[in-house]
Amino acid sequence: MTHDRPEAISPMTYTIESMDALRRQGDELADATVRELFEHSEVGRFNTLMRWFTVSGQVLPEGLPEVARDYLEATRLPPDWADWGIMERAREFFLDNNAHISAALAFASMPAGYAVPHMARLLSATHALEYPSRRMAETGQFTVYLMRPEAFQAGGRFIPAAQKVRLLHAAIRYHLRQQGRWDEAALGRPICQEDMIASQMGFSLFVLDALHRLGVRMSPEGAEAYYYAWRLVGVMLGCDPAAIPPDLSAAREFSDLYWVRHMGPSEEGARLTGQLIAMYQEVVPGTLVDPVVPALIRFLVGDTMADWLKVPRSPWDSVAALVPTLLGVLERIEDRAPYGGRLLDLVGQLATSVELTALTRGRVMHYTIPDELKREYGVRTAGRWVPPAPSRAAF
Structure with a gap:
């Protein structure tokens, strides 16, 4: 698929008006594909056949609906502006920090959402997305697929996963709009x-912030x-290339405005966070370190x-503040020991692998189009967030 080159686009200035405009936009290609699959009752057949389509370069299965075949052909390549030298530096950054990145995703990015x-x-719209264990497993697996050397080559698993996630998002948009269970006038399009x-x-950005908070040294x-x-990845998941912040400085501008517009408490957020904490505590044997999670x-x-999010407080809160100090000691070992860096990288890869295996039960996670949403689902309109007084641990 050919995408506009970011270099040819003037940097976007993020304002309330420009953000409101983004709330009215979905993903035209994926939305049209999903709409036709549902209108022709082909979702079940598509999901069944897609279970066997897991790697790039694989021959598409026989019997695939034509609209799905067209979509998969149109989205089978990364953006033509991709710089593979930068992507390799990103992969090296991930390998050097994979255990820290996994912790940041698990303990910062997931709750922040x-x-x-x-x-x-x-x-909470679908049973599949509600359960933190499944979301964390899919997120972890998706990230690992992205950072493998063969991610964008024949035999890589990343592109098929991205294609399916994009359709999953479109399916949720379809259900919410068809069933009138989303206040589009107040909230814009779903997803x-x-x-x-x-x-x-x-x-x-939030992962990088968490790494900084942990005291991880980054260039x-x-x-x-x-x-x-x-x-x-955002472009491959259907984000408008002209709207995605081109660098970290612009990303900070976008993120700050987004959080001020939408951040706040909710019953659902607290419930999902409680489930997330319980899931992490179940992954680690015993109960000794359970308070470390919150x-x-x-x-x-x-x-x-x-x-x-109603994260419980405990005396362990002060212990968590010592994590950067511990990581600093490990980094000094990495710098001074002849094989310290390689050893710590291997330990990090092992920890990530064990965590992912525990969450996925050793299975490949499949991204499917949901046939329906939970019956009790609905969205209430919430007022805009009023920024609170600065907290000592806030970013």
Whole structure:
């Protein structure tokens, strides 16, 4: 698929008006594909056949609906402006920090997504998306697919996963609009351009913020490369290339405005966070370190957001603040020991692998189009967030 080159687009200035415009936009290609699949009752057949389509370059299965075949052909390539030198730097950045990035995704990005009330309610729209274990498993697997050397080559698993996730988002938009269960006049389109871009900020900018909070040393070039990789991913997931922030500075501008517009407490956000904490505590055997989970979340997202999400306080909160010191010791070992860096990288890869295996139960996660949404789902209009007084642990 040919995408507009970012270099040919003037940097976007983010304002209330421009963000409102993004709330009215969806993903035209994916939306049209899903709409036709539902109108011709071909979703079940599509999902069944897609279980066997898992790697790039694989021959598309026989019997695939024509509209789905056209979509998969149109989205089978990354943007033509992709810089593979930068992508390789992003992969190296991930390998050097994979355990820290996994922790940032788990204890910062996932909870932060629940601090946007309309997104927290949307995540309760289907049984599949509601359960944190499945979302975390899919997120972790998706990230690992992206950072593999063969991600964009024949045999890589990333592009088929991205193609399916894009259709999953379109299916949720379809259901909410068809069933009249989304206040579009007040909230814009479900999973609109603004929310999709903000999600990419969660995987990139918010992860980098969490790494900084943990005391992880990062070069500006490495951080920019990591953000670049997720900007490319955003385009492949249906984000408008002209609207995605081109660099970290612009990403900060977008993210700050988005959080001020939409961040706040909700019952759904607190419930999902409680489920997330319980899931993490189940993954680790025993109960000795159970209090560390909420303490680490509170440390990474800050007291204000943690209170909104009803993350419990405990004496372990002060212990979590010592994590940067511990990581500093490990980094000194990495710098001074002949094989320290390689050893710590291997430990990080092992930790990420064990975490992902525990969440996926060793299975490949399949991204399918939901046939329906939960019956009790609905979205209430929420007022805009009034910024609170600064908290000592807020970003």
